[in-house]
Amino acid sequence: MSKQALPIVDLAGTGETGQVCCAPLACEPLNAVEAEELAPLFKAIADPVRLRLLSLIACHEGGEACVCDLTGAFELTGPTISHHLKVLRQAGLIDCERRGTWVYYWVNPGVLARLSAILGPRMPAMA
Amino acid sequence: MSKQALPIVDLAGTGETGQVCCAPLACEPLNAVEAEELAPLFKAIADPVRLRLLSLIACHEGGEACVCDLTGAFELTGPTISHHLKVLRQAGLIDCERRGTWVYYWVNPGVLARLSAILGPRMPAMA
Numbered sequence: 001m002s003k004q005a006l007p008i009v010d011l012a013g014t015g016e017t018g019q020v021c022c023a024p025l026a027c028e029p030l031n032a033v034e035a036e037e038l039a040p041l042f043k044a045i046a047d048p049v050r051l052r053l054l055s056l057i058a059c060h061e062g063g064e065a066c067v068c069d070l071t072g073a074f075e076l077t078g079p080t081i082s083h084h085l086k087v088l089r090q091a092g093l094i095d096c097e098r099r100g101t102w103v104y105y106w107v108n109p110g111v112l113a114r115l116s117a118i119l120g121p122r123m124p125a126m127a
Numbered sequence: 128m129s130k131q132a133l134p135i136v137d138l139a140g141t142g143e144t145g146q147v148c149c150a151p152l153a154c155e156p157l158n159a160v161e162a163e164e165l166a167p168l169f170k171a172i173a174d175p176v177r178l179r180l181l182s183l184i185a186c187h188e189g190g191e192a193c194v195c196d197l198t199g200a201f202e203l204t205g206p207t208i209s210h211h212l213k214v215l216r217q218a219g220l221i222d223c224e225r226r227g228t229w230v231y232y233w234v235n236p237g238v239l240a241r242l243s244a245i246l247g248p249r250m251p252a253m254a
Contacts, residue, residue: 025178025181025182025185025186026182026185026186026234026236026239027186028182028186029179029182029183029186029200030178030179030182031179032175032179035175035176035178035179035182036175038175038178039172039173039174039175039178040173042169042170042172042173042178043169043170043173043174045166045169045246046166046167046169046170046173047166047170048159048162048163048165048166049162051152051157051162051165051166051169052156052157052158052159052162054152055152055153055155055156055157055162056156058152058153059152059153059154059155059156073156107153109248112153112246112247113246113247113248115246116243116244116245116246116247116248117243118243119172119239119240119242119243119246120239120240120243120247121236121240121243
């Protein structure tokens with residue numbers, strides 16, 4: 001992320017506390033800056049393989065998944081899976097760490113929570 | 128939508144009652160059918176103009192907006208706005224009706240709620 005000082009838009013700030021920082025799009029019109037920032041996040045998940053990868057990682061025991069756990073779910077080559085993981089990582093939806101032979105991935109819950117809140121009902125905390 | 132008989136995936140069924148029908152992606156892995164169906168919806172909103180259009184429509188007084196209320200928010204031609212509205216409509220995110228001179232748009236809240244729930248925290252109803 002090269003964006004700086006966007007007071008309303010806090011990509012990672014919602015996950016830690018469980019609070020929802022952003023007005024859902026049905027509450028007040030998204031401004032151009034927010035829309036430009038959100039669109040690439042939705043683009044990153046606008047692919048069936050990436051959606052399934054994100055879900056597999058999020059569901060995985062302990063909240064993280066070895067790349068070796070992910071490739072078996074698809075009839076795709078390792079480099080293709082790696083490409084999709086890179087797109088998710090570059091968007092900030094997942095993060096990873098190499099440990100020995102394998103790379104381990106986990107979801108950034110704040111980013112997912114933000115996307116969910118943006119699309120959610122008027123009151124994210126439910127009335 | 129040409130998909131038929133998908134018992135889990137109910138594009139429009141969540142908005143009427145406020146219930147969330149779908150397991151969020153962090154609860155159980157998305158299957159290939161769900162992922163193939165969700166990806167085009169995310170693709171439809173993976174564009175800053177379409178995100179803003181969706182938000183403008185959702186926020187508009189009375190829950191619907193005349194196309195004449197939307198074009199002024201953008202430095203884009205009418206046909207370009209119409210194209211983006213068509214993409215949103217074809218994805219099922221919005222619907223429209225012509226009344227006299229103008230076309231009026233409204234959001235399909237069930238589809239938005241479904242996307243929100245898919246990305247949401249483990250317990251959509253909040254613990």
